[in-house]
Amino acid sequence: MLRLRIILTFLLGVVPGGAITRADDIAPKDRRSGFDMMSAETQAMQKNDLANPAMLWVREGEALWSTPPEGGGQACSGCHGEARISMKGVAARYPVFDASAGTAIDLAGKIQQCQVERQKASPWPRESKPLLSMSSYVGLQSRGTSIVPAHYKGTTEAASRGKALFNRRVGQLNLSCANCHDDNWGQKLGSAVIPQGHPTGYPIYRLEWQGMGSLQRRMRNCMTGVRAEPYAYGAPEWIELELYLMQRAAGLTLETPAVRP
Amino acid sequence: MANALLDLPKTARKGEVIKITTLVSHLMETGYRREISGAVIPRLIIHTFTCRYDGEEVFRAELFPAMAANPLIAFSTIATKSGPISFTWVDDAGITLTESVDLVVTD
Numbered sequence: 001m002l003r004l005r006i007i008l009t010f011l012l013g014v015v016p017g018g019a020i021t022r023a024d025d026i027a028p029k030d031r032r033s034g035f036d037m038m039s040a041e042t043q044a045m046q047k048n049d050l051a052n053p054a055m056l057w058v059r060e061g062e063a064l065w066s067t068p069p070e071g072g073g074q075a076c077s078g079c080h081g082e083a084r085i086s087m088k089g090v091a092a093r094y095p096v097f098d099a100s101a102g103t104a105i106d107l108a109g110k111i112q113q114c115q116v117e118r119q120k121a122s123p124w125p126r127e128s129k130p131l132l133s134m135s136s137y138v139g140l141q142s143r144g145t146s147i148v149p150a151h152y153k154g155t156t157e158a159a160s161r162g163k164a165l166f167n168r169r170v171g172q173l174n175l176s177c178a179n180c181h182d183d184n185w186g187q188k189l190g191s192a193v194i195p196q197g198h199p200t201g202y203p204i205y206r207l208e209w210q211g212m213g214s215l216q217r218r219m220r221n222c223m224t225g226v227r228a229e230p231y232a233y234g235a236p237e238w239i240e241l242e243l244y245l246m247q248r249a250a251g252l253t254l255e256t257p258a259v260r261p
Numbered sequence: 262m263a264n265a266l267l268d269l270p271k272t273a274r275k276g277e278v279i280k281i282t283t284l285v286s287h288l289m290e291t292g293y294r295r296e297i298s299g300a301v302i303p304r305l306i307i308h309t310f311t312c313r314y315d316g317e318e319v320f321r322a323e324l325f326p327a328m329a330a331n332p333l334i335a336f337s338t339i340a341t342k343s344g345p346i347s348f349t350w351v352d353d354a355g356i357t358l359t360e361s362v363d364l365v366v367t368d
Contacts, residue, residue, distance in 0.1 A: 050268035056286040210330035
């Protein structure tokens with residue numbers, strides 16, 4: 001984070017915020033995953049399941065899938081059977097409108113909801129190792145499928161709020177997500193290439209973190225980078241942003257669990 | 262230390278050089294970081310990794326605080342006979358993880 005802040009201060013000295021504007025939205029044919037902008041070495045690490053450290057979390061998620069929770073409830077597998085079949089394609093269409101929650105819900109939130117309502121257990125906290133592990137195990141079942149954002153009543157409005165958040169300038173540096181990810185993708189911010197900001201690989205193993213993190217953690221990093229106060233984990237703003245990001249990434253292939261620099 | 266991923270062939274020809282890659286989950290806490298309160302977070306790293314081939318040690322590595330979390334170790338050995346190849350990681354807390362894979366060697 002400190003690194004991004006230093007780089008930004010430097011960048012702003014050279015390029016006044018918003019001076020370079022290339023386009024509005026990225027046309028579907030120009031959409032590119034962050035994977036394409038990584039070094040060959042990092043790509044190779046992601047592509048090899050025996051070298052991708054995220055697979056360590058996936059393995060943990062796989063073990064949890066068939067472990068009953070404390071308190072006598074059923075394991076995930078008790079209701080959902082084989083994840084390979086029941087969870088295929090699920091991560092590619094989340095967040096969705098959830099009737100019982102009465103609002104849009106992301107995949108991690110849905111897992112927590114099953115823990116509370118179906119397993120009568122306490123939910124794993126956001127960013128905890130078990131929740132990241134389960135999210136990456138469920139996510140893996142959609143690897144290779146195209147992102148198809150849900151277009152239901154209840155998510156349309158939330159997604160347009162997400163778009164507004166994406167385009168709103170925030171923080172002491174007064175930059176919007178779009179200033180970097182729509183207008184300046186492919187350019188450099190210090191040593192980092194600015195990606196288009198697609199949520200194609202989450203949760204990811206980020207080399208800078210030396211660990212696994214959610215999309216919300218990734219977006220927090222971008223917000224603190226422009227010196228804005230990030231929303232709390234699980235806040236509706238994150239879900240709205242994720243909904244918009246998924247629409248913006250429609251047609252790209254899900255890569256979970258990805259590696260990122 | 263929870264789990265490890267092993268990348269090595271299950272079969273090899275006698276005399277063949279086999280490549281082995283291991284990846285293990287570990288925080289590798291350096292001992293140089295501090296909490297917000299200023300207290301040093303104690304060092305907790307894997308300090309020794311060994312590989313035994315049919316009981317005989319064929320590779321050993323000592324690790325230090327500059328290693329990244331979830332260390333990947335790659336090396337090679339020569340296939341001589343069928344037998345178990347075992348891997349052991351030991352950390353500062355004295356926790357040991359051992360994994361073993363059987364290699365079948367043909368003439």
